[in-house]
Amino acid sequence: MIYHYNVIHVLFQFKQNYCMKTVSKFIYLHPNLIFYVKKFMVLLLGGIFIVLMADSIKSISADHTEPGIGIFQDEWLVTLIETQNTNYLVYLQIQVRNEDGQLINVTESTKSGAYIPHELTDYVFDTLMGKKEIVVIDNIKYEKVQYAFSPTLEERWVGLYPIFSENLNIKYDVDDNVRVKMDKKIKDYSIWKIHYCATFEGHGYRCIPIFQTLIPTMTLEPNDTPNQIWTILRELD
Numbered sequence: 001m002i003y004h005y006n007v008i009h010v011l012f013q014f015k016q017n018y019c020m021k022t023v024s025k026f027i028y029l030h031p032n033l034i035f036y037v038k039k040f041m042v043l044l045l046g047g048i049f050i051v052l053m054a055d056s057i058k059s060i061s062a063d064h065t066e067p068g069i070g071i072f073q074d075e076w077l078v079t080l081i082e083t084q085n086t087n088y089l090v091y092l093q094i095q096v097r098n099e100d101g102q103l104i105n106v107t108e109s110t111k112s113g114a115y116i117p118h119e120l121t122d123y124v125f126d127t128l129m130g131k132k133e134i135v136v137i138d139n140i141k142y143e144k145v146q147y148a149f150s151p152t153l154e155e156r157w158v159g160l161y162p163i164f165s166e167n168l169n170i171k172y173d174v175d176d177n178v179r180v181k182m183d184k185k186i187k188d189y190s191i192w193k194i195h196y197c198a199t200f201e202g203h204g205y206r207c208i209p210i211f212q213t214l215i216p217t218m219t220l221e222p223n224d225t226p227n228q229i230w231t232i233l234r235e236l237d
Helices: 119-125 153-158 176-184
Strands: 002-005 018-022 026-029 041-043 046-055 077-084 088-098 104-106 135-136 140-149 163-166 168-174 187-198 203-219 225-235
Touching: 002 018, 077 176, 077 203, 104 203, 119 187, 119 203, 119 225, 153 168, 153 187, 163 168, 163 203, 168 176, 187 225, 203 225
Parallel strands: 163 187
Antiparallel strands: 002 077, 018 041, 046 168, 088 104, 088 225, 135 140, 140 225, 187 203
């Protein structure tokens, strides 16, 4: 199944609730958790915005005008496919520890994952996720990698989990009033992603979900630490 993730132009959807500001080296969050920069327009979502410290940025060519399945379906749509009947398998285990470091919950994905069917995904798997090993499952040989990640409270709130950010350091600037709310509010989570952030020709700077999966909904307190262990397998030719 192919999923088309639509980037809604939130400058209209949120214009009554949020302020806009013209600056450079910032990105803002869209409802489908894809970030982009266009004409240096920034939406300050709920008092949280992201600062990008950039040197030089290389563009990755847009592919929505090319035949076949690519990263983008058009200027705004990103394509994800389920891992069923593909050469990828995606699993996630989350071990939650409380403020005292005690293990309070272990949850694993029960559904198939999803990924972007593009050579960029192979690049992330090959170069950014660490050491591989060869395993055999049901007589099928796979390359296996495990990637550990512990998202911060800020990352959880905006839904941005970057494994890579090209030539940029992402920083979170949180309004004091929002910080108070973040430090008190308990939130539910069920969808987790691994983002790759770069400048895409024709699309601007985006953070796109290379891999993602669903887990049973978990409730996290602000001081909880969700330690993620991603297991990605790619079938060998």
